[in-house]
Each structure stands twice: as structure tokens, then as C-alpha cells.
Amino acid sequence: MLIDITCTPPQKDVVVSEFQPNTLLNVIAGPGSGKTRTLCSRIAWLMSEQGGSLRENEILVLSLTNRAVDDFKHKLQNLMGQEMAERAHVMTFHSFAASVIKERYADWQLLEDEDLKRLCELVPNTASKGHSTNMSTMKEVIRKARYITEDQLEQYETSEIKSKYGFDKETFLKIRSLVGSHNMFTYEDMLFECNDILKSGPVPEFVNAYKVVIVDEFQDVYPLLADIILELSRNKHLTISGDPNQSIYGFMGATPEKNWKRVAANYNKESKKLITLSQAFRSTPELLQLFSKILGQRQMNLDECVKNSANFPPVRMSFDSMDDELKFIFNEIQRLIKCSGGKIKYSDIAVLSYTNQEVDTAYRYFNERKKNSNEADLGINRLNSTPRWLRTQLSILIQYMKILIDPRQNFSLLSSLNLLERVGLATVNTIYINALSNKMYVWDYLNDEKLMQDAKLPKSISTFVNFLDHVRSTLDPNNANAIMQTLLIMGEKFGLKQKLITSKLTEQQLEEYESCLRSIHKSLRQNASLRPADESLLQFYLSNYNSHVLLDPKSNFAKLYNENEVNFSTIHTAKGLEFPIVFILSPNNFNLSDYRRRRVVYVGLTRASALLYFNRLRNQYVYSIDGAPETTSKLNEKASSNPDAVHRMKMLEKTAQAYVSEYNQTPKIAVCGNSPPNLSTNKDLSRLLSVMGRSYKRTMDLNLGADALKFVPMVVRKLSHR
Numbered sequence: 131m132l133i134d135i136t137c138t139p140p141q142k143d144v145v146v147s148e149f150q151p152n153t154l155l156n157v158i159a160g161p162g163s164g165k166t167r168t169l170c171s172r173i174a175w176l177m178s179e180q181g182g183s184l185r186e187n188e189i190l191v192l193s194l195t196n197r198a199v200d201d202f203k204h205k206l207q208n209l210m211g212q213e214m215a216e217r218a219h220v221m222t223f224h225s226f227a228a229s230v231i232k233e234r235y236a237d238w239q240l241l242e243d244e245d246l247k248r249l250c251e252l253v254p255n256t257a258s259k260g261h262s263t264n265m266s267t268m269k270e271v272i273r274k275a276r277y278i279t280e281d282q283l284e285q286y287e288t289s290e291i292k293s294k295y296g297f298d299k300e301t302f303l304k305i306r307s308l309v310g311s312h313n314m315f316t317y318e319d320m321l322f323e324c325n326d327i328l329k330s331g332p333v334p335e336f337v338n339a340y341k342v343v344i345v346d347e348f349q350d351v352y353p354l355l356a357d358i359i360l361e362l363s364r365n366k367h368l369t370i371s372g373d374p375n376q377s378i379y380g381f382m383g384a385t386p387e388k389n390w391k392r393v394a395a396n397y398n399k400e401s402k403k404l405i406t407l408s409q410a411f412r413s414t415p416e417l418l419q420l421f422s423k424i425l426g427q428r429q430m431n432l433d434e435c436v437k438n439s440a441n442f443p444p445v446r447m448s449f450d451s452m453d454d455e456l457k458f459i460f461n462e463i464q465r466l467i468k469c470s471g472g473k474i475k476y477s478d479i480a481v482l483s484y485t486n487q488e489v490d491t492a493y494r495y496f497n498e499r500k501k502n503s504n505e506a507d508l509g510i511n512r513l514n515s516t517p518r519w520l521r522t523q524l525s526i527l528i529q530y531m532k533i534l535i536d537p538r539q540n541f542s543l544l545s546s547l548n549l550l551e552r553v554g555l556a557t558v559n560t561i562y563i564n565a566l567s568n569k570m571y572v573w574d575y576l577n578d579e580k581l582m583q584d585a586k587l588p589k590s591i592s593t594f595v596n597f598l599d600h601v602r603s604t605l606d607p608n609n610a611n612a613i614m615q616t617l618l619i620m621g622e623k624f625g626l627k628q629k630l631i632t633s634k635l636t637e638q639q640l641e642e643y644e645s646c647l648r649s650i651h652k653s654l655r656q657n658a659s660l661r662p663a664d665e666s667l668l669q670f671y672l673s674n675y676n677s678h679v680l681l682d683p684k685s686n687f688a689k690l691y692n693e694n695e696v697n698f699s700t701i702h703t704a705k706g707l708e709f710p711i712v713f714i715l716s717p718n719n720f721n722l723s724d725y726r727r728r729r730v731v732y733v734g735l736t737r738a739s740a741l742l743y744f745n746r747l748r749n750q751y752v753y754s755i756d757g758a759p760e761t762t763s764k765l766n767e768k769a770s771s772n773p774d775a776v777h778r779m780k781m782l783e784k785t786a787q788a789y790v791s792e793y794n795q796t797p798k799i800a801v802c803g804n805s806p807p808n809l810s811t812n813k814d815l816s817r818l819l820s821v822m823g824r825s826y827k828r829t830m831d832l833n834l835g836a837d838a839l840k841f842v843p844m845v846v847r848k849l850s851h852r
């Protein structure tokens with residue numbers, strides 16, 4: 131089978147579109163309209179005999195995040211089988227840039243943010259004492275230092291450097307020699323460099339071999355990525371697909387309308403085609419209604435909802451504090467699982483929020499509750515775009531690995547020395563300046579007996595140098611256990627552990643560190659079998675530790691989520707994914723009158739397919755769905771005179787009843803998309819119920835456990851229709 135037979139006519143149109151060089155296919159569609167799935171079918175078609183008989187190295191698929199790539203591969207696997215999906219060239223822009231750079235500079239290195247911090251520490255601002263260089267200045271300096279020619283360097287005046295970066299020429303030269311000697315790139319620089327290589331050539335062979343370039347999530351492409359796409363797709367066919375309403379990288383300069391126009395302007399009328407997918411497959415009509423409202427003026431471009439009504443509106447709850455909210459979510463999840471008799475799995479559920487900080491708070495809360503409750507089987511999964519440990523001090527382990535392979539890597543060695551006992555920044559700086567003035571690598575300088583005699587360096591340095599020398603000659607670089615053991619010894623003996631202790635880690639942070647270490651070890655072991663014959667495990671790990679291949683080896687193709695784990699994520703990381711049940715944490719700092727923020731909320735909400743909890747803290751109103759705050763008397767008036775309002779009230783009442791949990795918690799409820807906003811307390815609810823001619827009694831609440839169970843089968847029915 132070449133085309134998924136469930137494809138709708140417009141989807142099929144996308145699948146079988148032409149792919150002549152210098153043509154453009156533009157697919158625009160709303161959330162859950164099947165963009166990603168249709169692109170997968172297109173790939174299968176292009177590779178089929180009937181389609182284009184293209185080989186896997188002739189089609190390049192680019193997306194923005196590792197998760198989106200994993201999701202794409204997963205869908206591809208469902209369609210084409212594991213083997214084909216594994217071979218397909220699906221990658222993030224950064225992975226693509228890394229492979230282009232690797233062709234040019236065999237010894238290139240990636241500077242993680244933690245490395246940048248180290249670099250800032252190693253090169254303190256000598257111009258104004260006590261004030262060290264910040265990360266963004268350092269990024270600028272690194273870029274300038276790499277590209278500046280010798281001639282330009284001569285002309286580069288101290289005054290210009292000082293006014294731009296706040297330090298003198300000597301400091302600039304130091305940084306230049308640190309980054310230049312090893313071709314170090316920040317994530318951003320990788321993209322700049324890649325664009326330069328594509329522009330001025332020579333372009334690597336593997337890039338020339340692509341005949342079709344496909345870009346998913348085009349709405350989030352920012353100008354630099356648009357440059358790369360335009361360079362890359364010269365003399366090739368280009369398919370782009372996206373939803374302008376889901377653009378959430380405005381802060382990086384993503385301006386979807388502009389980018390679409392810019393790319394389209396490159397093609398004449400005959401060579402470009404626009405296809406709009408207007409059916410919505412993912413979410414229920416009730417959810418779609420809410421999504422559309424959130425967008426306000428800009429309605430969704432979807433005219434047909436394929437799913438049947440779930441007869442259950444999105445839930446909008448109001449809480450006094452985040453703690454209250456998390457308590458509710460934890461209990462609610464238990465309740466959903468229990469009531470569904472196990473049909474709902476933890477992995478069907480996602481808890482999403484705007485900031486990493488909020489997600490971390492929720493994650494920690496669940497961890498604590500899990501420990502103290504008997505829900506031993508409840509697992510929690512934090513979706514991250516980079517492995518957690520790379521964002522901590524543990525990332526020094528990467529520098530340790532680098533010097534185990536090649537101790538002449540100045541930056542890695544200096545960063546490691548900087549952790550040693552009694553070795554302060556001043557000492558590290560002196561070592562570096564002395565090595566530079568002798569035109570030597572730091573490693574060679576430290577091994578020069580004559581120079582060392584006069585240097586009067588702390589003993590810990592020579593101990594470290596001797597250890598490194600010894601371990602390099604004895605370590606088996608293909609043995610995961612031996613590598614891990616060496617790293618642990620290095621951490622224990624040469625300052626990392628001490629640093630962790632002095633930074634007074636809480637018990638929970640310590641636990642995180644341990645789990646980070648375990649994950650590195652696991653990754654090393656799992657990847658021992660993946661490494662190519664001509665690369666040691668250590669080298670292989672270093673060139674891939676930050677690509678999605680090593681984050682979750684093989685499992686990309688097996689299962690995206692673990693059945694026993696509830697997923698926690700920022701909305702940005704969850705982009706492109708879908709879950710039957712989604713909780714959006716009440717957006718603490720959301721100013722939803724800001725259209726860009728609304729888009730983020732919109733992306734979060736549109737991840738849900740069956741049941742959505744869009745929480746809020748007290749007094750937060752989203753005007754398009756809550757309306758303006760109203761007084762109770764106004765509400766009463768409306769309720770008695772307006773049949774529509776009476777209907778809404780009835781719905782509210784029903785929903786309120788459904789949410790009185792079996793744990794006898796009194797609900798704090800303002801429910802469903804249409805709810806008037808002031809029903810956030812029990813007092814309000816009581817007033818509402820009296821308007822409806824019913825007296826509100828707490829005892830009645832407590833008897834509603836059975837009603838609360840009623841709606842769960844509906845959810846289950848929906849889930850089983852997925």
C-alpha cells in the first residue's frame with residue numbers, strides 16, 4: 131500500500147504532488163488536521179515505485195525540536211515500518227547544521243550554555259574588575275573572534291572592543307585563541323556557519339544528493355532558518371507545512387507571514403502550489419470551539435470537525451494557589467485512572483505549562499506525593515529538549531570525556547583544572563597566558579618539566595596531569611562501565627563532587643544528580659552497540675550526546691511514551707504532540723491580552739484530543755472565553771430572562787456535579803467554556819443553584835460520587851475511538 135487509504139482528497143493531493151526541482155508545495159492547516167501524518171504519507175509515496183522511486187538519502191525532512199522529530203519518525207514508522215523509518219533522513223535544523231559543519235571541521239566542538247558559563251569564568255573581564263562578561267556578550271565575542279581575519283584583527287582598535295564588549299584587546303585575543311583553536315560553536319553559531327557553508331560552498335556531497343526538502347512546523351521558522359531553507363532548496367523541490375496560528379517562536383524573530391511570503395517569492399506562479407487542509411481529526415467539537423475562541427478575531431481555518439461530540443465541554447477550574455491546583459490534578463488523575471478501570475493510561479495524560487519553572491514545580495509536587503502515597507505505579511516523565519544533566523554542573527563530564535580523548539583541548543582542560551582544589555581562576559589564567567606566550571598547548575606546557583620547575587603551581591595540578599596521563603593509556607574507550615567509572619573517579623578526586631557539596635544541594639537536587647548520572651551510564655551502555663566500527667564509544671558518544679539519537683536510543687521507534695508515566699512538559703516542547711487528556715496549569719504570568727502569549731496557550735490547548743482542563747488562578751479572566759467579570763445580580767437577571775443563559779446554567783450545574791470528587795473534596799468550580807466568570811467559589815455556586823430553583827447543600831455534594839463517575843465512561847469511549 132502506497133497511500134494511506136484514509137487520506138482525504140486534499141491530503142491525497144499533498145501526498146502525490148509533483149516534486150520537480152525548483153518547485154514549492156505549501157501546506158497550510160490548523161491543529162490536528164493531519165499535516166505531519168500527510169507529510170509521512172508523501173515520503174512513502176515519493177519512495178515508492180509509483181511515486182518517484184527516491185532513495186532515503188534523497189529526501190531531507192527538517193523540523194525544529196527533537197520531540198517533533200521523534201514524533202515524525204514514530205508516525206513514519208507506523209506507515210512504512212521500522213526499517214524504512216530508521217533510514218529516513220529526519221532531523222532538527224541543529225542536527226542538520228552539525229552534520230554540515232562536521233564535513234568542514236572534523237574537530238568541531240559544541241559549546242553548551244554551561245560551557246559558555248565556564249568560558250565567562252575563565253576569561254574574566256579585565257577591563258572593569260569584579261564585573262564578569264555575560265553570556266550574550268560572550269556569544270557575540272565568540273562569533274566575532276572566529277570570523278575576524280588577521281588583517282582585520284590588526285585594525286581592531288581597543289577602543290572599539292571596549293565600547294562594544296567592555297573589555298580590552300588582550301581579553302579579546304584570549305577568547306579568540308580559546309575558541310578559534312578548536313572551532314567551537316554555540317547552537318546559534320552552528321546555524322550561522324551552516325548557512326555560510328551552503329551559501330559560499332563547497333556544499334557537502336550529502337547535501338547535494340537531496341532532491342526533496344520537507345520542512346514541518348514552518349510557522350516557527352525564524353529568519354536564519356528561512357535563509358538556510360532557501361539556500362538548501364536551490365535546485366530541489368521544497369514542501370513546507372505549518373499553521374500560522376501555532377507560531378510560538380516570536381521571541382526568536384519568527385514571523386510566519388513574512389517567511390511564507392519570502393519563500394513563496396522565490397517561485398513563479400506555475401512552480402508553486404498551495405493546499406489547505408480544512409478537516410480537524412484530533413479534537414472533539416467542544417474543544418475546537420474553545421480553541422477558536424482563544425484565537426479571538428483570528429478564527430481557525432477549519433471548517434469540518436471529524437470527531438463526534440464527547441458531550442463534555444472543556445473544564446475551566448479556578449484555584450486560589452498553584453498548590454491547590456496541583457493537589458486537584460494529582461487526585462483527578464488517580465480518579466480518572468481508577469474510574470476508567472485502567473483503560474486510561476498514565477501516558478494518555480499530559481500536564482503542560484508555559485515556563486520550565488512551573489513544570490518543574492509540578493513535577494516535584496508529583497514526586498513528593500508519589501513517595502508519600504501508595505500509588506507506586508504512577509510514573510512521571512519530564513519531556514525535555516536536551517538531557518537534564520547538560521543544564522547542570524554535571525556537564526563538566528563532557529569536558530572530562532574530551533580530555534580523555536585529547537588533552538590538548540585547551541578549553542576542556544582549563545575548565546577541568548578550574549575545579550581542582552586550591553586552583554583559582556587567577557592560577558588557571560596564569561597557566562593559560564604562560565602556555566600562550568610559549569606557543570604551546572596547555573597540556574604540553576603542563577608536561578614540560580623545565581617550565582614546570584619554575585612555575586610553582588599547586589600540587590593538585592600535577593596530580594591531575596599524572597592521573598590523566600595514566601588513565602588515558604589504560605582506559606578501554608569502548609567499555610561503557612570503564613568510562614563511567616573513570617568519570618566518577620575524576621569527579622570524586624578532582625573537584626566536581628566538592629563543588630556539588632559546597633553548592634549545598636537539597637536532597638531532591640542530589641536525587642536529580644544521581645538520576646542524571648544513571649542516565650549517562652545507561653546511554654553509554656545502550657549506545658555501545660550503535661557505534662560505527664571506526665569510532666570508539668567515547669568518540670561516538672561525544673559526537674552524538676546532544677542529538678536525539680542518543681537521548682532515547684531505539685525507543686524512538688518502539689514507543690514514544692511509557693504507559694506508566696504521566697507526561698510533564700512546557701508547551702513549547704509539547705508542540706506537535708497529542709494526548710487524550712491535557713491539563714494546562716493555570717498560567718501564572720499570562721497576560722492573555724498579548725496575542726503572542728495567546729498563541730502559546732492555543733498550542734497547549736490544541737494538544738488535547740478528548741478531555742481538556744484549562745485551569746486558572748482566581749481573578750484570571752480570558753475575555754474571549756470567560757467574558758468580562760460580571761456581578762451576581764447581573765447574572766441572576768440574565769439567567770431568568772435568557773433561555774440560552776438558563777441552558778448554560780444547567781450545563782454548569784451538571785458539570786459541577788460531575789466534578790465533586792469521590793474524595794469528598796468540595797469543588798471550587800467555574801466550569802466549561804461558556805461559564806460566567808464569577809462562579810469560582812462555593813458561595814457563587816450556591817447562588818447559582820438557588821437561581822436554578824435548587825437549594826445548595828453541602829451534604830448533596832458529598833453524595834454525588836456516583837455522578838462523578840458517569841462522565842468517565844464517556845472519556846473512555848472517546849479514548850477507544852482514537
Ligand SMILES: Nc1ncnc2c1ncn2[C@@H]1O[C@H](COP(=O)(O)OP(=O)(O)OP(=O)(O)O)[C@@H](O)[C@H]1O
Pocket residue numbers: 136137138141159160161162163164165166167168373376411412705706707708736
Ligand atoms: N485522514 C485521516 N483519517 C483519520 N485520522 C487522521 C487523518 N489525518 C490525520 N489523522 C489523525 O489526526 C491526528 C492529528 O494528525 P497530525 O498530528 O498529523 O496533525 P497536525 O496537523 O500535524 O497537528 P499539529 O498542527 O497540532 O501538530 C492524528 O492522530 C492523526 O492520526
